[in-house]
Amino acid sequence: MRILLTEDDSLIAEGVSAGLSVQGFIVSHVTTASATESALSAAEFDLLILDLGLPDQDGLMLLRRLRNRNFHIPVLVLTARDSINDRVAGLQSGADDYLLKPFDLRELVARLHTLHRRFLGRSSNVIQHGELSVNPSTREFLVNGDPVDLSKKEQAVLCALLNTKGIVSVDALKDAVYGFSVDVESNALNVHIHNLRKKLGASIVQTVRGIGYRLGHLGERES
Numbered sequence: 006m007r008i009l010l011t012e013d014d015s016l017i018a019e020g021v022s023a024g025l026s027v028q029g030f031i032v033s034h035v036t037t038a039s040a041t042e043s044a045l046s047a048a049e050f051d052l053l054i055l056d057l058g059l060p061d062q063d064g065l066m067l068l069r070r071l072r073n074r075n076f077h078i079p080v081l082v083l084t085a086r087d088s089i090n091d092r093v094a095g096l097q098s099g100a101d102d103y104l105l106k107p108f109d110l111r112e113l114v115a116r117l118h119t120l121h122r123r124f125l126g127r128s129s130n131v132i133q134h135g136e137l138s139v140n141p142s143t144r145e146f147l148v149n150g151d152p153v154d155l156s157k158k159e160q161a162v163l164c165a166l167l168n169t170k171g172i173v174s175v176d177a178l179k180d181a182v183y184g185f186s187v188d189v190e191s192n193a194l195n196v197h198i199h200n201l202r203k204k205l206g207a208s209i210v211q212t213v214r215g216i217g218y219r220l221g222h223l224g225e226r227e228s
Contacts, residue, residue: 037062039061041067049180054080114142137223162194205223
């Protein structure tokens, strides 16, 4: 899952980024409202974690502007502003959830998965694709009930394809696996796709020439 974290406190940002990365999230960090808008215009993200006390603009003003510009990305406000009026203002400005600092990382992770699931219109955390069952929140990947050992990057590729109806462009898939600001070697993505095909069958990831990739069906796996 691709997360854009807008937080100007470096210690909090480092802690959140490290904690979410361990849980399989791909986190890109910015510190200002202007950098947030630039990042959202340049790449696709699944969720925005937004601090309100930004150095160049109040986070609520940024949030209202994003909603007025039809950015529909789910937004979790992460702030120390703890009054009822602050929470109501955040939700009325377009936030989908509101979490107070200090917080427990486990709760943040659970809220992010819940927001993403609701945004995609799913009632359950478990994604079923034929004989494949995936629970992104627990990172369980099962085929006919048997666990499949996937690396974090392989998990990211598979989840990006599972969460997209249709074709995922090469650039969008790279962003989903590495983050939009990371330079990636040209063959790095192909390595993960090759490994997925070995573990889940040659047809699990289908190449659409000149465009990108789409999710296929499970096949015979290599022993």
